[in-house]
Structures are given as C-alpha cells and as structure tokens.
Amino acid sequence: GIGFSPAGDLSAAWYDKILEERKVKKAWMREIHKAGGWELGMLLTRIEMRYRRGILNELEVAYGTEKGARWFDDPYVAIRHLGEMWGFGVGYPPEYDALPDATYRGWMRLALPDGDSNRTRWATDPLWEVVQRVPFAQGLPKPLKRAKEAKPDLDQIDAEIRGMLVTRAMLRGSYLTAPSSIPQEMQACQERIAEWDAAKGRNFAEDVRERARMAGKKLPYKAPLEFRQRGRPRKQRLDESAS
Template sequence: MSNEKQQDAGTDARAGGEAGAPDGQAGAPPSITAPANSIRPLRHGVDSLYLSYPGQLDRFVAILLQELKEAAQSFDEKVQGGAGWSNGEHDLAVSGRGRGRFSYVLEDGWFRIELANATAKVLPLAHVQVRSEYLTAVGMEEAISTLDRLLPEFGEVEGPASLSRIDLFVDFVTDLNLIALPGGHWVKRSKKRDIHEERDYVTGITFGAGNEVSARLYDKTVEIRKSGKDYLKPLWRAQGWEEGQTVWRMEFQVRREGLPESLKIPASETVPLLGLLWRYLTSEWLRLAIPSDSDETRSRWPTHPIWDALSVVWDVPPDAAPLVRAPKTRKPSDEAIFKSGLWGLSSFMAREGIHRVDEGLGEFLQALSVYYDSPESHEQRRLADYMERKARAKARRYNVRMKDDDRE
C-alpha cells in the first residue's frame, strides 16, 4: 500500500492499462475530459448490517449459555458437539469465547449474535451482525423481523433495534478506469486515501479507513475470487452482466456516530430513508469531480457524469431478483472438502505404487482402519468413535444437525 502522492504518480504512469486487465495489456488512456460517461448498475443494497438491541439477558438463559460456552472449550470433541443453541428453527453454534465486553457469541449462516451477561448494566442485550448472503436473499426489513422474533428467547428486549453500522453499496459496470484517476479528482471529507494493489494491479481505493464514515471503490470480481461469494454472479447476469466483465463496487460504511441525526431512529424505520443517506454520502462526503484550472475551490468543481449517475442509483428500488434462499448452515463447499480429502488418498496411493483410484480407495480405508483399530496402534482408539466425535464437533460449527439427533 502506498501513499496518495506516490499512487498518483504511479497511476499516471499506468494509465495505459485497462482496469480489468491485471496482465498489463495496453488500452486507451483514461481521460477525465473525454470519459465513457455511463455506468450500468447491476445491483444495490445493504451489504453489512449491525444492530443493537436494548434489554437484559435472562439469568436462567445466562446459566445455560455459560454451560454451552464451557462445553465449546472442552478438549473432548464429543462434548464440543453439544455446544449449540436450538429452538427448532435455528441451530446456533455457541462459541467458547466471548467478544469484548459481550460474554456469549452464537452464530449460524444468517446471524452472529453477541449477548451481554445478565449482570451487565450498561451494555445492550445483544449486538447482532446480519450476514451479507442472508441480506441479499431477504432484505433488511425481513432480517430485522426475524431477529425481533428470535431475540426475546434470550431475555427482555426493552426497545426496537437501532443501527450500529450499515454498509450501502452499488455494483456496476463501466468502461472508465476509475481507480486510475489521480487523487486530485476526488473531493472528499476525509484526508486519508489508501490504495490496494495485487501484483501491481490496483484493485481498489479506500477513503477514511477506520473513521466513523469510510468508503471503498474496488474490483468486486477480484474480491469474490478470494471470498467465494459466487452467489452474486447469477444476480449480476440477470441484469446483463457477462462473465469476464469487471464489476466495480462502490461501498460506504457508516457507523452510528457517523449517521445523520434523522437516521438515529429504530432500524426498521430507516429502510425508506437509505436513498437519502446514499445521496448525502455521494454528494457531501465523497465526490468524483472534474478539476478546473481556473478555479482552485474544489467544492465548486463540476461533478463527473459517472458520479452523477452513481449518486441516483438508490433513488429507485432494486429491480434485481433476490436470492432464492440463504442457508442457515455454514457448510464447506464440495471443492473445499474434496480437494483437502484427496491429498491423503493420493499420497497413500503414491507411497504404495497404486494408480487405480478404486483399488487405492479400498486399500486406503483398510490401512486407515488398521492404523486406528489395531491393538498395536499408538493411537489406541476406535476409528468409528474418533470419526463420530470429529463429525459432531464440526457439525456444531457448520450449524448442522446429525441425522440421528434426538432433537429432530
């Protein structure tokens, strides 16, 4: 990461490279005076949502949560496997650790719920992160409604949820290499500007990192190659995106301290006002401008047409289809399981000089059983028991019920 002055010089030198071309292939240099003055919005919405619920944890629930927390800390994986909170609709894994001043942490594929101890006097009952994929599937209103039904199981909720943090975003396609523009084109409230690179390719810019308001403009197609959030691709395709096109994300992160006073209201009441918040952020907090040689007052510089188009995207409701569903579980993908699982099998086959997978698999399972079940084995534990303990412990982390679980 380099400072702004270094980056401005670097982006001027690299201006011949296309934004979506990490291989360094040359393209037309971006020009602020003759740009591709359009964007194609693909999707906009709330990417991250953190809520605070006032109230008090029930003391009997606190005793049960403490027991589950201690079970999650156990060295016995069979005991760990029972460290989960279930109410018939949700199977929440209980962490062996709290977070900060919050004593208990419960999570699944939809929520991460941090609960204060029953003796806490100044903390809220709960601080909740709503996961991005669930927000994409159901939207902010339904997510809050689900939590409003769930949180009273843990104690007395003394008021509606309020926003602790909200991240608004727009995904879009454009021909203009936005991040290759020098820093002087950005009129911003924050002085801090950081550049992110990967193998000499600029993947994004962050404005005001760590502040009560911050912003990121970044190559989302690069990011999902790391995060695995491929669920976004069908949603983009529905809006005309084609594989290989660079998708940019403009994202603002706003903590409660950075919210306008008009939005420090119950979280459910802020939904119709989020378009106004986006307009404020893209006009008052950050703006892409066309510099003027005759006027040194940056606030008077005209707004770039790209930014004008971006600032009004939130004026209309999202027309992209939502996800069909978002899983409550946090199961690993087939790719993650089978790639790691085949390492041991292929190593065994190589050691034994076996090239046929059916023969190798049979020999591998037999040798595995001997290794664990033989009286001479230093492991001295039955393979079946070992695998059951491992599976139950991992099922808790993945929010999955075992098929023979009595709770079903």
C-alpha cells in the first residue's frame, strides 16, 4: 500500500483490500464486496481517509452548529457528515461545482500530468472523479471548511500586478524610447503570454476554471464521465455447437 502524511492530523492510505483481508483473516468481507459488484479475481483498492482530533478541531460545519460545538464527539451526529468529510478529503466531482463558496475542494486528488511545473493546475483524472462520487448521502453535501481560511484581497492583488508591470517595463527598457503607460505594458504582456500559452498548449479559460474549482467557487456545469458498459461474452448453446 501507499501512505500519505502518516504522522499528520489528516492522512490517507491506499492499499490492496483483498490482501489485507487475507492477512487478518476477514474472508467474510468478500460477501459484502460481492454485494457491491466485486467478483473473485478483481483488484480491490481501498482509499482510506484518516482524521485525528487535531484536524477535526479545525473543521466547522455549515449545519446550524457554532464553531467549537465538537459535533464529531457525537457518533449519531458525525455519521450524518460522512459525505462532507469524504469530500473534504478527496474533493467533489465537477457536477458539484455549484456548491457554496465555503466548500473545500479536497486535501488530495489524482491528476493527469501535462508537463506544467505547477501541479495544482493539472487536470483531475476522470478515475478520481469516480472516487469523489462515492455515495454517503442523498443530495448535495453540506460544505465543510477549516476554521483557518485565507481570503485574498483583490485590491492587494491589483497593487501587486501594478508593481509587476512597473518592473516589467523597466526590464524591457520601453521607458527609454517613450514614457511608459499601463495600457502599453499590458498589451505587451498580453502578447507575450499568448505566445507562451501557444507554446505550452495552455488555455487561459480552463486555467481560470480549475483555479476557481480549487478555491471552491461556482462553475458552469460539466457533464460527468460516462463509462462504456461491457457485456459478458454470450455462452454458446449446445444446439449451436452441434450445428
């Protein structure tokens, strides 16, 4: 198996469930797996999220409870939030993009490498969306978020962008031939970024969508992944074989 952050307050483990059951002699679990569609010989991987009290103390639920209510100490209340806790760990599939802004988008995910050095911009693997759709409850989950939340200031971002444009104009030396201006520098920057996107095969709109998804913002609906149904081979009848 594979462990992720084993010493942390929030950790995860991926492992071969059938092998684990053989080691601890839990063969009776196979009947439960069969009820879920598992068949003998199939690979069965368990993805397990593990929450310790440290991370639970930082979570608050938009459920009419106040911060510090310690809802997780009551098993009858905590069991109602299995879907939210699962979504906090693995994220939510694309069809949940309309969830409130407070929704957290997942502590871990499986992504598709595309050569970008910033892995947060990698697209989510469609197989991971299947993991995200594990049904714990009906309807949309109620948002879970950590109490410590940073909210970027748009005014501060604009000030930083202006400072970067000033530095960019200085490095280009455009001020030597004519007085620099923000529209002039932004146009030059736009042309350079367009060339960079074309060379890297990037799409600005998709990058914005992914960044918004990671931040828990509302997004346009995206159709879920559909898997082709594979039928079992038809058994040959005796009369057909005789002919």
